[in-house]
Amino acid sequence: MLFENKSLRKAWMLFAHSELDRKRQSPKKHRIGFFVLTLILFVEIFRRFNEGQEVTTVIQAWGMFSSLMYALAAQRVLSCMYWYVDAGFLLKLPVSGTHLFWMGLFRLASIVFWITIPCLFGIILITFLWGNNNLIQHLGLIGLGMMSTICRASAVAALAGALVASKTVSIYLRNVLGISSPPYLIWLGILPAISMASIVLEWMLILDDVVMVWVLSVGGSLGLFILALYLSSTMMVSGAQHIASMDRQRLAHVELVGPSWIECLWAKISIYDSSERLWFNKDATIMRRRYQGFLWVGSGLLLLIIYGVLFGDALMVLHERTMILLMLAGGWIVRLITHIHTPPVELSSSFVMIDASSIVYAKRKYIIGKAVLLFLLGLMMI
Amino acid sequence: MSYTIDIRHLKIAYGRRLAVNDLSLTISEGESVALIGPNGAGKSSLLAAISGQIEPQSGSIVVGDVTPQAHPVKIKKAVGFSEQPPILYEFLTVLEHLTLVGEIRGQHDDEQCIDLLNTLGIFDLRNRMARELSFGMRQRLGLALSLIGDTKILLLDETLNGLDPKAFRYARDTLGNQVRQGKTLLLSTHILTGVERLCQRLIVMNEGNIVADISEEDLSKIVEQGPYAIEDWYLEQV
Numbered sequence A: 001m002l003f004e005n006k007s008l009r010k011a012w013m014l015f016a017h018s019e020l021d022r023k024r025q026s027p028k029k030h031r032i033g034f035f036v037l038t039l040i041l042f043v044e045i046f047r048r049f050n051e052g053q054e055v056t057t058v059i060q061a062w063g064m065f066s067s068l069m070y071a072l073a074a075q076r077v078l079s080c081m082y083w084y085v086d087a088g089f090l091l092k093l094p095v096s097g098t099h100l101f102w103m104g105l106f107r108l109a110s111i112v113f114w115i116t117i118p119c120l121f122g123i124i125l126i127t128f129l130w131g132n133n134n135l136i137q138h139l140g141l142i143g144l145g146m147m148s149t150i151c152r153a154s155a156v157a158a159l160a161g162a163l164v165a166s167k168t169v170s171i172y173l174r175n176v177l178g179i180s181s182p183p184y185l186i187w188l189g190i191l192p193a194i195s196m197a198s199i200v201l202e203w204m205l206i207l208d209d210v211v212m213v214w215v216l217s218v219g220g221s222l223g224l225f226i227l228a229l230y231l232s233s234t235m236m237v238s239g240a241q242h243i244a245s246m247d248r249q250r251l252a253h254v255e256l257v258g259p260s261w262i263e264c265l266w267a268k269i270s271i272y273d274s275s276e277r278l279w280f281n282k283d284a285t286i287m288r289r290r291y292q293g294f295l296w297v298g299s300g301l302l303l304l305i306i307y308g309v310l311f312g313d314a315l316m317v318l319h320e321r322t323m324i325l326l327m328l329a330g331g332w333i334v335r336l337i338t339h340i341h342t343p344p345v346e347l348s349s350s351f352v353m354i355d356a357s358s359i360v361y362a363k364r365k366y367i368i369g370k371a372v373l374l375f376l377l378g379l380m381m382i
Numbered sequence B: 001m002s003y004t005i006d007i008r009h010l011k012i013a014y015g016r017r018l019a020v021n022d023l024s025l026t027i028s029e030g031e032s033v034a035l036i037g038p039n040g041a042g043k044s045s046l047l048a049a050i051s052g053q054i055e056p057q058s059g060s061i062v063v064g065d066v067t068p069q070a071h072p073v074k075i076k077k078a079v080g081f082s083e084q085p086p087i088l089y090e091f092l093t094v095l096e097h098l099t100l101v102g103e104i105r106g107q108h109d110d111e112q113c114i115d116l117l118n119t120l121g122i123f124d125l126r127n128r129m130a131r132e133l134s135f136g137m138r139q140r141l142g143l144a145l146s147l148i149g150d151t152k153i154l155l156l157d158e159t160l161n162g163l164d165p166k167a168f169r170y171a172r173d174t175l176g177n178q179v180r181q182g183k184t185l186l187l188s189t190h191i192l193t194g195v196e197r198l199c200q201r202l203i204v205m206n207e208g209n210i211v212a213d214i215s216e217e218d219l220s221k222i223v224e225q226g227p228y229a230i231e232d233w234y235l236e237q238v
Helices: A005-025 A030-051 A056-074 A077-081 A097-130 A137-166 A165-174 A186-207 A211-251 A261-270 A275-291 A294-311 A323-343 A355-379 B044-052 B073-077 B092-106 B111-117 B135-147 B165-180 B214-224 B229-237
Strands: B004-014 B017-027 B033-038 B059-064 B077-082 B152-156 B185-186 B201-206 B209-214
Touching: A005 A097, A005 B092, A030 A056, A030 A097, A056 A077, A056 A097, A056 A137, A056 A186, A077 A097, A077 A137, A077 A186, A077 B033, A097 A137, A097 A211, A137 A186, A137 A211, A186 A211, A211 B073, A261 A275, A261 A355, A275 A355, A294 A355, B017 B044, B017 B209, B033 B044, B044 B059, B044 B077, B044 B152, B044 B185, B059 B073, B073 B077, B092 B111, B092 B135, B111 B135, B111 B165, B135 B152, B135 B165, B152 B165, B201 B214, B201 B229, B209 B214, B214 B229
Parallel strands: B033 B185, B033 B201, B077 B152, B152 B185
Antiparallel strands: B004 B017, B004 B059, B201 B209
């Protein structure tokens, strides 16, 4: 029943319409980021080639790049499943949890497909320059990365949604742990972050030829996927509903969850108009709650250090700092640039009397602020 | 399946703020009810909860013999819902919206779509994207989407607000036809003039609860008192 053709057809139809809407809104813009990333990767590979680095070191770096790319793709899963612009539209329709799950999976698969392009071209270029003998193995690794990212991330998002909506979990948190107002959305931060960090770790281990990891990765992802598919028919609608209504409740009123002190400071320095600052505050709130990049990047780096300690090179992260900084910067810049073009989801601009140019101005200030912060972080790491 | 809506001790909260507080209400199948009240009275939250879009903190909502929480798909199949402003895909055309919703409801019928567009006076706009529509046109598209398929209950949240007189007439006539076909109508509105032409019952909400609930007979008596009698009566209630 879960694989019923009708379900897939309806999910595909919903996906196709939302894609059509998105593509008409910003034709080809969403692909530019992936080509820019491919270009950055090519420049880095050529730099390493000119320095005369060993092929194994370059492949390690390529693996790190690819794993971070797939982790970035996995980070988008919550937007694919719950925080898409059409969440409000879909919740009005008789759409089952299985439809919502498949539709989210199709959206994620489309992102993963584009993420794969720089990874694929990267390994082909390495093979061309160094004469890599394990091209087939590395292509297999890309296939595994695609499959495991799609299955695992969508499964984890469905499970996180189920936990958010679960009354049993809420009662347990309230009665057993004594948390009077359980932080439901924490599941949406923790589970995807763990899943993303596990993608990075898995790639590192696989590149070290730990065969068992292949088996665990495929088996684990498929197992999670089947469990999520089973749960989605009963829990996905209420999960999506819970998350959407919490969003409506919290994000419709920017004053409830304000920006951090550092963001406030930046807004005070750079934005004079109060309505523009309102928009800045809203963006800051949404970005922190939805795109918990720092959380998963932090988890990923921590796991890399643990991996380094376990496998004898505790400072591996520092050796690869250029690559990591590049990834951090690249990921965030792509994320933030797409954010400029993202229309406000929760608060339609027709509700708030702010003209479009002021919104763009506030968004630009937000991006510049983040870029400055990233630059400072980078300086500290170096 | 019966489509009587039975609500008992309903409580809906947003954080610490109570939107609906211990509300009980029964709406029989085929009844047309106007829901009026000041902004923030809890009308939208009530409609969203009946349609299964938000989950109440406590209390129960039963439509026929099922609850929106246990059978969201079943309820959403029977319920046509339209909010203000309607949530739409900004870059899809009017016809694409109707086709999508019709297909999802499993009852796509080109003739029904064309009839609806004609009845609501938006047939000429069928190939326009939602972002190109004016406020009133969007309202009418939202209404059309709630009528697509074999819906039994119409939950309309301020759908008639902001329409020009011609569009208002189109929308009111369309809804009148739906009510005559035996559909249940729950219409949240701020337009009091002529409300008796569409609704048999009037409910006034304030601060999350019902402060007045009058039948068709009482409504007619108030309306007969003069052109502004209904407004005066409403202001007395809130």
